Amino acid sequence: MRYVILCIAGFSVLIIAGCGTSSKVDKFLTSYSDEDVIQKPVSGLEPTTNSVSEQLLLDGISTDTDIGYGSYTDFSDEQLQTALQNKKRVVLISYDVSCDNCVQLDESVNTSLSRLPSDVVVMKISFAQAQSLYKAKEQNSVIYLNADGTVKYLSDGGIMSIDNLVYYL
Numbered sequence: 001m002r003y004v005i006l007c008i009a010g011f012s013v014l015i016i017a018g019c020g021t022s023s024k025v026d027k028f029l030t031s032y033s034d035e036d037v038i039q040k041p042v043s044g045l046e047p048t049t050n051s052v053s054e055q056l057l058l059d060g061i062s063t064d065t066d067i068g069y070g071s072y073t074d075f076s077d078e079q080l081q082t083a084l085q086n087k088k089r090v091v092l093i094s095y096d097v098s099c100d101n102c103v104q105l106d107e108s109v110n111t112s113l114s115r116l117p118s119d120v121v122v123m124k125i126s127f128a129q130a131q132s133l134y135k136a137k138e139q140n141s142v143i144y145l146n147a148d149g150t151v152k153y154l155s156d157g158g159i160m161s162i163d164n165l166v167y168y169l
Contacts, residue, residue, distance in 0.1 A: 070116025072109050075125035083121040084149055089169060091122045092143040094130035099139035102127075104160050112162040120169060144168060 073079055075092060083090050093109070095102045109122055116122065125143075130136035134143045137156045142165060144153040159165055 070120035101140040
């Protein structure tokens, strides 16, 4: 019985304070017509199906790393040494065509180069090379290198998107 009395008293306080009425709330609500809400397209800003790199080239902009984009290339000793000499952060992606996660990460990096910082070089390395050089255990390993070329961090799987890759930089 006390519970019922307390509930009634609580509701009474809310109503007296004005929290239970809609008249105070209505003055804060504004009604909009469909015309106000629907965004009209702006001419010349239609979406394209080009990749970021293709669109930049169409716009006459170079896709070199000096404009703020990281780079993505195949692994070679020469490429690695050049990147390290240029004080780039190097990330190696172990790749095998039979590995679905490898293919997924490869596509993610290829289509999202604009999300890589300009001081990052991502290199696609064969799984066999990653095993022999860096002790990778999984086909979709990602290897982050220190400035001297030693392993900073080795992820045996789990990194399947550009967001995950950049997170660990």
